[in-house]
Each structure stands twice: as C-alpha cells, then as structure tokens.
Amino acid sequence: MADLYPPQSDDYPTTERSRVRREHDRGSHGRADVYAVLDATPLCHVGYVLNGAPYVTPTLHWRKGDHVYWHGSAASRFLRSAEDMPVCLTCSILDGYVLARSAFNHSVNYRSAMVFGTARLLEDAEEKAGALRRFVENLFPGRWDSLRPMTGQEVKATSVLRMEIEEATAKVRNGPPGDTGEADFPVWAGVLPVRSHLAPAEAAPGLPNGIELPEPLAALIQSGRIR
C-alpha cells in the first residue's frame, strides 16, 4: 500500500536557479506559499527566450495542483515560442508603499512567486476544453454551463500551455518600515496600502432586458477580491 501515498515534499527543490539570495527572511520554497501567490492574482508575466533575447508577456494563468496553465490564439508567436522551452512565470501583487525616514529604507509590501518549468502544448481537444473550462470556472463559478457552448473550431483556434512547476520561490514583505532606530527623525513614516477590487459590473450594450447579473458574479464583486 505504501506506493499509493509516496512521501511528497512540501517544498520545491532549492537549486542555483531558484535559491533565495537576498533578504532570506522574505523567501520560501514551500508549495503552500507559492500556491497562495499564484492563486491570489489572475495576472502573470511569462518570460521566455527567443533567439537568445528575453521576452516578458503578460497573460492570465490558472493552476491545478503542481501545474500552471495559460492560453492564447493558436497563431500566437508568444505561445509557440514558449512551447517546449524553459519558462519563468512570475506573479506579483503590490500591497503597499512602505515609507521610512530615509530614502534607503523605503520599501514595498508585496507578494510574488517565480515558477520555473518547461511549457507543453495540450494536444488533445478534450483535455484542452477541460482546461479552459477550469480557467473560466476558477474565475467565475457556474459560468461555463451558462455560456453558448464552445465549437470545435474555437477549441482548434485556441492553444493551451501547461507547465509543471519544477522549482519555485515565493517572496512576501508585509509590515511597517523597519527603521524604528530612526523613529525620532521628524518625518511621517508608515504604509500606504494598495488595494485592488472589482467595481460595479457594466452590462454590455444591447443586453436583452431581463438578463440579470448572476448571483456568483454579484457575490464576487461584493467579496472585495478580484478573483
């Protein structure tokens, strides 16, 4: 029976690539810490190398277990360039400005995750449709089944990349300025928090009368979260 539950580390391996170098106290290789950042924002930045030069493309991602996913047009250079190549996918959230008594001690409160792996195109149409469904459902619970169903042509025109997380680092800073030794210097110090939220929904022009905002979307807007 032992093989059914192989021991699994809760940390990603630490290598030269991902080892936290600066400000160790802020860094973690823990899966839970990495997942928390990946799941807190829909927006990521995907870095890849093309002809030796770096490219960073913003896109939306989603996660299932130890895999991250993103998608785009089947004709996209971005997706074709990232396929079967080493990728660094980074998520970051600016939580606030940290204002200290000196310029040097100014900082930001933030959450970030860098994940490393090799991106693979999903080839199977059903697997692709299933991944896209999870993408929509993760953001907007209950929406997929209410939509005009996806056509085979639309699945074909969409590429989905999946990347197993081989290594990852999460970094978080949260708190007041650390320069309490200079608290006597007569300048205001503290934190200006940055917050993101959903504003009231804007119905599409020409939306037929009687179609109300679905309850899960209303609840999401109400929640103060952006996903």
Place this chain on the structure above:
Amino acid sequence: MADLYPPQSDDYPTTERSRVRREHDRGSHGRADVYAVLDATPLCHVGYVLNGAPYVTPTLHWRKGDHVYWHGSAASRFLRSAEDMPVCLTCSILDGYVLARSAFNHSVNYRSAMVFGTARLLEDAEEKAGALRRFVENLFPGRWDSLRPMTGQEVKATSVLRMEIEEATAKVRNGPPGDTGEADFPVWAGVLPVRSHLAPAEAAPGLPNGIELPEPLAALIQSGRIR
C-alpha cells in the same frame, strides 16, 4: 539652424522583435502610448537571460524621457545579471474582465507596454543619487527633502540600472465584449472593472505625536491613483 531641431520620430522603430503580430488594432509603437503605460503603474517585470534561461523579476521602475530606471541592492544577482544585457521590461495593468456569451469571446481590458533595450549600471554616485531622488519624488512629491539625508554608504550599497528604450510596443484593450452578433444568447455579458487605489495611510508604530501625514500624500490617497 536645422540641426538644432533634428526631426525625431514619435514612434519607436518596428522590427521583428517588437512588431505587433496579434490583434493589430490594439497595438502601438507610439512613444506617447508607451509612456502612458509606463507612467501609470510603478510595478514592472524585468526579463533577462542567465545561462540561456529566462528570469522575470518584479520591481519598481521610473522613467525620464526615453530611459527607464530600476534599482536594488548592489549585491543583487538580479541587477548584476541584467547589466549590459538585453532586457525586456514589461508593465501591465488589468483593467477589467470582459464577459461574453461564449468562453471563446471572453477577454480582459488591459494596458501593457513591453520595452526593449540594454541595461547599464549608473557608476557615478551623484548621477545615482539624482536618479533615486527622481524615483522618490515621482511617487511622493516633496518627500525627498523631508527625509533623513542619504549617506555615501547607502548610495554605495544601492545599484541603479538605466535602460534606453530601443524598441517598444504598447497594447490596450478597453471596451465591452465584441460578440454583439450573439447578443440574443440568454446569458449576462459585460465588463467587471478592476480598480486599484490607495487605502488610508497606516502610521508606523511609535511615530512621534504631532507628525501628521504630509499634504501631498493625503492628496495622492484622495486622488484615486496609486502613483
């Protein structure tokens, strides 16, 4: 006299690297369009290549004319790796979710800019201090002169990278779902706008009595902008 005012293009050059491929209507190489995105958010993602592999590091940037700047510890691998190397610096802002009648037509409203160039370390201490002053003043007007002055040791411990923008692309989507041909399908469609703002300031623990939030910071919080 003609040489005094050499004609200057308002567009960045269009090359294989930066040519807008997908959704041309959303893309621009115009300087004003690129500046507008770079100046709208303090957060950027810097992509660089180390031993052939991509890295994407979030950081704060600032801009002066056709140069972007970012900074960090003089001991940072990130800064040393990006020096004298090709860099792609990307800024992006998620402005909203665009919900259509089909999964395929879902989209996001966003603003993004990708800028390409080669990063150089500022060597001169005065130039470095001047750049850091602009960084602080851009974010928090009037703050620099109110701070405990920077020491020579602090300038030394800080690296500043400057990158001339050689090529750049801005992309923007803004508007309702584009699937008006399917408006009869009975599902809610429209936009869920995402907004970021500053929350009320949190004074540092132990801030001496009588030190009030400076008026420019109060005005910034009031403005609804995050910079």
